[in-house]
Amino acid sequence: MDSIFVNGTVGVGKSTLAVALSATETVSHAVIDLDAIRRLSPAPSSDRFNHELELLNLQSLTDNYRVAGARRFIIAGVIETKAEIARYVDALSSEGMFFCRLVARSDVLESRLRFRHRSDSEGLLWHLNRVEELSNILEAADLDDLVLDSSDIPASELAKAVRRAAGWD
Known part of the structure; x- marks a missing residue:
């Protein structure tokens, strides 16, 4: 597999794990945080999370x-x-994608979100x-090759587990 997709709810540590994975990767690679490539405000009413823009941008970035x-x-x-998996595999021109879903205890997620949105009470409520x-959507979807709890384990340790499971060691 040439791609690892770190999936999970807001505040679970996806970006942090992606950075930790990158820090241990010796093969030429790119890290892409999908939040960063779909920022358009306001989002069209037909695509409230800018999903279509995200896929277009992902394909362009991947090509580059x-x-x-x-x-x-x-x-x-x-x-x-x-x-949706096939659309991401296509956008990445991927040979195969490994899915790791991060989860965390609700108290941990709430603490992280309160810190992140400490100056944005409206955003905090929406994210909570x-x-x-x-979380319920992702649990029901069951897309995962691996599920890890990020509540108490450092990202560097999570990265080791992901690399082993994905066959990147």
Whole structure:
């Protein structure tokens, strides 16, 4: 597999794990945080999370990274349904994608989100509500090759477990 997709709810540590995976990767690779490539405000009413823009941008970035020599991809984001997997594999021109879903205890997620949105009470409320909704969606979707709890384990240790499970060691 040439791609690892770190999936999970808001505040679970997807970006942190992606950075930790990158720190241990010796093969030419790119790290892409999907939150960063889908920021458009306001989002169209037909695509409230800018999903279509995200896929277009992902394909463009992938093409550029591959030209520059990237052979592996580490992606931090959210995929909610099995039907979407093929679209991401296509956008990445991937040979195969390993899915790791991060989970965390609700108290940990709430603490992380309160810190992240300490100056944005409206955003905090939205994200606190979204955590439970998205957690239920991802649990039911069952897309995962590996599920890890990020509540108490350092990202560097999680990265080792992901690399082993994905066959990147």
